[in-house]
Amino acid sequence: MGKQIEALIIDDERYSREELRHLLEQHESILVTGEADSGENGLARMIELAPDVIFVDIEMPKMNGMELVHLAKKMKKVPLIVFATAYPNFAAEAFRFEAVDYLLKPFDEEQLKETVMRIEQRLSDHEAEAGATSGKLAVEGKKEIVYLPPNEIIYISREEGQTNIVTKDQVFQSNSPLKELEQRLKGYPFFRIHKSYLVNLAYVKKLIPWFNGAYNIELHGRKEQLSVSRNYVKELRSRLEL
Template identity: 55%
Template structure:
């Protein structure tokens, strides 16, 4: 099992942060790695600490919790979101942001326990998931379902609300979000190089500097050059190089 699930607590009220920190202490797998008192600070701390989960207050001045949730979707490591608020009216919007859960203030310990259980279930380690996961990626094509061998997929690209799965012989299209496809390909040699691109590292041929710290990636079997955001370059090189 994965040792710890790291948490960042975001709330503009210090006492609320302290209360939630106290309530999370009995959970052995939960580690609070930081706190933030504003939306701007939350984004910076998320970038710095790369927590697994944000416990995120909805009502904050200037940059509220919904704005923070949207901002962190652009980061290299996107955390799970648990919204917290004194007002139940935000529930619908919270789940539109794909929140893993929604807590009402004042915190109820039983509800918090259910939330932690949900987090632990969602963040099971990759190897544990892969044991029972299928070996092929299912893609709906018109009225059929085609099963793709992940080793035959060169890269996946999100464009105009369509996710394109580029194989060695054919390009497939699906309405599934890129993040959903990425989760299904966990355990295989895929790596996110850009908010819109996921590549199979087995096909990487050349990495070339472009501009402003960004790079271009060339894959075997295609002349197309893929953009690598500068936020991903360092980790990509770690993955590729001996």
């Protein structure tokens, strides 16, 4: 990425803000454009600065970090979210906000390095999506044609000659082969994990070792797990982890 990533630190503890700023300034891709000492001030600074990413504490008086992020998700430019807190017990709730990462105090330099890499990749993926076609995937049924935004598709499967296009709330059927849909979705972050599955990488939550080098994959918004063929594991991890 050519442009530096603009970051805003929101934490009511001055020492934590100073420590995080110091660590972030070691990364050339990050530019800390501001700080805020409360959720209310953080909201004002987000509106003023429109940062690419916010590093936000959770336990703050009055407006806490979760409440702040809920409001941030309604903004015209939604920043990436990194929670930076002393409390590990909010992690599950945090990732419902599609947070890039969940950092625990005191901050670990290696973990922060990985977080920065994830931020860089997420923004790079967003830029690729913005540069791709703005069209929607047409799914032709018996009575109607449904147009789906690619970023709402969690995964696509092919079973018994029928293609299933899966979103958070619905499953749409299509007669199009998986390979054809894979071609039509080029430019979006879809990846073939199995001869029968095409997954949107933005929804990947966990990789779970299975047996003989294969994995299962867990996705945000879905309860079922999908199989990852061992032939695809190395490239998948490369795409996810950098």
